[in-house]
Amino acid sequence: MGEETKNNRNRNTALVLIGAGLFLLLDHTIGFFPILAIILVLLGIHRVRSRKERKGFVLIGVGAVILFGDHITIVFAIVLISLGFFFIRSKQVHKDETYIQKQKLMDSVRLGREPWIMRNSSTWYIIGETYIDLSLAILEQKETTFILQGVVGDVDIKVPDDIGVSVASSVTFGQIQVASERESGVMNKLHWQSSNYDSCDHRVKLVLSFIVGDIKIKVM
Numbered sequence: 001m002g003e004e005t006k007n008n009r010n011r012n013t014a015l016v017l018i019g020a021g022l023f024l025l026l027d028h029t030i031g032f033f034p035i036l037a038i039i040l041v042l043l044g045i046h047r048v049r050s051r052k053e054r055k056g057f058v059l060i061g062v063g064a065v066i067l068f069g070d071h072i073t074i075v076f077a078i079v080l081i082s083l084g085f086f087f088i089r090s091k092q093v094h095k096d097e098t099y100i101q102k103q104k105l106m107d108s109v110r111l112g113r114e115p116w117i118m119r120n121s122s123t124w125y126i127i128g129e130t131y132i133d134l135s136l137a138i139l140e141q142k143e144t145t146f147i148l149q150g151v152v153g154d155v156d157i158k159v160p161d162d163i164g165v166s167v168a169s170s171v172t173f174g175q176i177q178v179a180s181e182r183e184s185g186v187m188n189k190l191h192w193q194s195s196n197y198d199s200c201d202h203r204v205k206l207v208l209s210f211i212v213g214d215i216k217i218k219v220m
Helices: 002-030 032-049 053-069 072-093
Strands: 100-111 116-118 121-133 137-139 143-159 164-178 181-193 203-219
Touching: 032 053, 072 100, 072 121, 072 143, 072 203
Parallel strands: 100 121, 116 137, 121 143, 143 203, 164 203
Antiparallel strands: 164 181
């Protein structure tokens, strides 16, 4: 037992020495704060995969702020690239011009507390939250397409089982949960379609994409 404890202690000491050496090397190469940011992002990803999503996203967010805080050009480039993909996706998915298109810096959308009309639409924001309950939605067309994209987003959508739903979602950092399917961590993509999609009188196509995001779609 004593020999095993000694071996563990020696191994831990070696790991600490290696870690300290790598830290000093990287600190000399790229600086302290980028290293700290990368460590926080990796810890956040680990927390998300360990089902501790809230703490994980906080760590990822703090790491991203530290990493890009002194690189405003990079942040601006990410925003422009995201917006460019948004326009491309909108043109590809919406086959005609009869759709609503919105771009905002920050947005908070809550629909479903009272009857509302759902139309073909495309929305993009830098930071935002979206809560939608389709139980009271009035669908004027057989198929309605809803595109939601941005940099940082928190999305919660509830779909009744009498509406067919198709989901195409992607998140670079974060998690996606659609019905019983779940993806979390980095570079997540999830495509899902309800079994009654082709037979329903009304169908909804959801296209969701974020750099950092938490997407939850519940089918009730």
